[in-house]
Amino acid sequence: METDFLVIGSGIAGLAFAVESAAYGKVTIITKKGRSEANTNYAQGGIAAAIDSNDSIEYHIKDTLNTGAGLCNEKAVRIMVTEAPSIIKRLCELGVDFTKAKNGKLDLGMEGGHSMRRIVHTKDATGAQIENSLLHNTSSEGITLLEDWIAIDLILKDGKCIGVWALDEKNNKIFSIFSKIILIATGGAGSVYLHTTNPSIATGDGISMGYRAGATIANMEFVQFHPTTFYGKKIGERALLLSEAIRGEGGILKTSKGNTFMEKYDARKELACRDIVARAIHFELKNTDTDYVLLDVTHLGEKFVNKFPNIYNSCLSLGLDPLKEPIPVVPAAHYLCGGILTDLDGKTNIPNLYVAGESACTGVHGANRLASNSLLESIVFGFRAAKSAIGEIKKIHLENSTSTSIKNNLNSSICDNNIISEYLSDIRFIMWEKVGIVRNTKDLEDALSKISQYKIEIDALYEKHAISYALVELRNVVNTALLITKCAIMRKESRGLHYVLDYLAKDDILYNRDTVISNNS
Ligand code: FAD
Numbered sequence: 249m250e251t252d253f254l255v256i257g258s259g260i261a262g263l264a265f266a267v268e269s270a271a272y273g274k275v276t277i278i279t280k281k282g283r284s285e286a287n288t289n290y291a292q293g294g295i296a297a298a299i300d301s302n303d304s305i306e307y308h309i310k311d312t313l314n315t316g317a318g319l320c321n322e323k324a325v326r327i328m329v330t331e332a333p334s335i336i337k338r339l340c341e342l343g344v345d346f347t348k349a350k351n352g353k354l355d356l357g358m359e360g361g362h363s364m365r366r367i368v369h370t371k372d373a374t375g376a377q378i379e380n381s382l383l384h385n386t387s388s389e390g391i392t393l394l395e396d397w398i399a400i401d402l403i404l405k406d407g408k409c410i411g412v413w414a415l416d417e418k419n420n421k422i423f424s425i426f427s428k429i430i431l432i433a434t435g436g437a438g439s440v441y442l443h444t445t446n447p448s449i450a451t452g453d454g455i456s457m458g459y460r461a462g463a464t465i466a467n468m469e470f471v472q473f474h475p476t477t478f479y480g481k482k483i484g485e486r487a488l489l490l491s492e493a494i495r496g497e498g499g500i501l502k503t504s505k506g507n508t509f510m511e512k513y514d515a516r517k518e519l520a521c522r523d524i525v526a527r528a529i530h531f532e533l534k535n536t537d538t539d540y541v542l543l544d545v546t547h548l549g550e551k552f553v554n555k556f557p558n559i560y561n562s563c564l565s566l567g568l569d570p571l572k573e574p575i576p577v578v579p580a581a582h583y584l585c586g587g588i589l590t591d592l593d594g595k596t597n598i599p600n601l602y603v604a605g606e607s608a609c610t611g612v613h614g615a616n617r618l619a620s621n622s623l624l625e626s627i628v629f630g631f632r633a634a635k636s637a638i639g640e641i642k643k644i645h646l647e648n649s650t651s652t653s654i655k656n657n658l659n660s661s662i663c664d665n666n667i668i669s670e671y672l673s674d675i676r677f678i679m680w681e682k683v684g685i686v687r688n689t690k691d692l693e694d695a696l697s698k699i700s701q702y703k704i705e706i707d708a709l710y711e712k713h714a715i716s717y718a719l720v721e722l723r724n725v726v727n728t729a730l731l732i733t734k735c736a737i738m739r740k741e742s743r744g745l746h747y748v749l750d751y752l753a754k755d756d757i758l759y760n761r762d763t764v765i766s767n768n769s
């Protein structure tokens with residue numbers, strides 16, 4: 249199969265790239281499940297943009313840099329934040345129906361770490377609204393979108409990326425897809441952890457593929473844990489997120505005995521940055537030996553139902569009426585700040601290979617992401633990558649290299665699903681227990697040794713058995729877990745999301761820099 253622009257992943261980053269490049273060549277998107285099954289589809293709070301008359305680009309930049317704890321690339325932040333207002337306009341043109349206030353202007357929500365109300369949203373289902381609008385545009389542009397196709401590995405020739413190996417799951421066939429430009433937009437890696445807000449697709453596939461191919465990876469230790477997810481019951485494999493915007497509207501955190509506690513940790517209380525709130529909850533649970541804290545919205549009454557209708561209904565479906573009793577909440581893995589290192593146009597160190605969205609490390613988040621900056625980053629840098637690729641494509645000759653091959657052993661035996669599930673559960677448990685919100689060197693070393701051993705065993709399983717969807721994901725999960733753990737060990741300080749009991753201070757002399765790792769180093 250051949251194409252001009254190959255997009256791996258159909259979340260906001262991949263779709264933005266596809267829509268932007270459609271007029272300049274044949275665009276093919278492959279996505280490993282149904283077209284809308286992506287983190288994007290579950291995004292609640294919204295997308296940050298300084299559009300209020302009291303707000304300014306400089307305030308948004310300042311909040312982003314403060315949250316990033318000294319590690320943001322200021323140039324990248326400035327680009328993202330400056331482009332935000334026009335991105336909101338463009339999304340409206342693409343059909344996104346954002347919620348309006350009574351005065352007819354866009355309603356602006358509030359989230360942790362922001363000094364102003366600046367979260368543009370569609371009630372509490374912003375991601376689904378954006379995903380559907382972009383998908384609609386993708387189909388009206390005549391873009392080919394292949395569902396249930398999972399990318400396995402990048403194809404390289406003479407150091408350049410020329411395509412990808414992919415499994416067409418429905419037909420159980422492996423194909424090479426050759427392309428002039430390849431975009432990785434495979435999202436994050438929440439599923440590497442036992443408890444996560446992410447759907448099961450988030451297994452770090454693109455980052456692992458990139459790593460195996462020699463792409464430079466950065467800042468994998470900065471895993472963001474969302475402070476508030478429903479305790480004890482899941483929706484499928486996902487923890488139900490209780491949007492930070494709920495605290496922006498007055499939701500209060502309390503211990504299970506009903507006492508407030510955030511005032512002990514930060515003057516901004518419930519609206520401190522996410523790392524601070526998640527850690528505060530972690531310590532409260534540990535100190536009081538309880539399993540959850542409470543998010544109290546009972547005083548918000550109908551305002552809660554109007555602002556958060558989907559969350560309200562999800563709580564009801566889990567057997568709790570948030571207007572009658574506080575919601576039991578715990579933190580869960582939510583977002584990966586690190587990824588494949590890119591320049592300001594989504595380019596990687598491998599020619600013709602671009603990355604955008606949660607798989608990328610553009611530098612805008614540094615050591616901690618400001619709430620609602622992720623949809624923004626994905627679309628800003630998705631569009632920028634497309635613009636750069638459009639400029640490059642005229643110079644690129646399509647390679648159709650018959651000399652490349654993959655371990656194509658679909659006729660070998662299928663790996664037992666129980667074995668795969670056992671490895672997955674073990675890795676997720678280890679990551680949760682030992683590479684979580686609060687870390688220590690002994691646990692990190694222990695995790696490194698166990699996960700390294702699992703990697704050897706899983707790579708052997710992969711070699712021996714037929715390539716399958718589950719095996720491809722397992723191979724990526726173990727690799728991503730290892731990258732997170734290795735980066736966490738390399739950073740011997742506490743900064744932003746990386747909090748290590750043995751190194752509680754921030755060390756600006758030795759560690760005011762990205763943690764960079766590659767297969768070649
Ligand atoms: P995704 O949207 O995750 O898309 C990845 C795509 O790649 C999917 O289509 C997936 O199936 C596909 N894929 C993965 N691996 C492969 C493979 N091997 N082969 C083929 N296809 C593959 N951010 C905000 O800014 N504001 C919010 O309000 C917000 N709320 C959130 C709420 C929840 C519950 C979650 C989970 C996240 C939230 N985030 C929010 C974060 C934000 O949604 C994501 O960071 C963003 O959507 C990432 O977009 P993406 O395009 O990079 O990846």
Ligand code: SIN
Nearest residue numbers: 292293491492619620
């Ligand atoms: C939320 O709604 O709390 C999620 C926002 C984000 O992850 O940016």
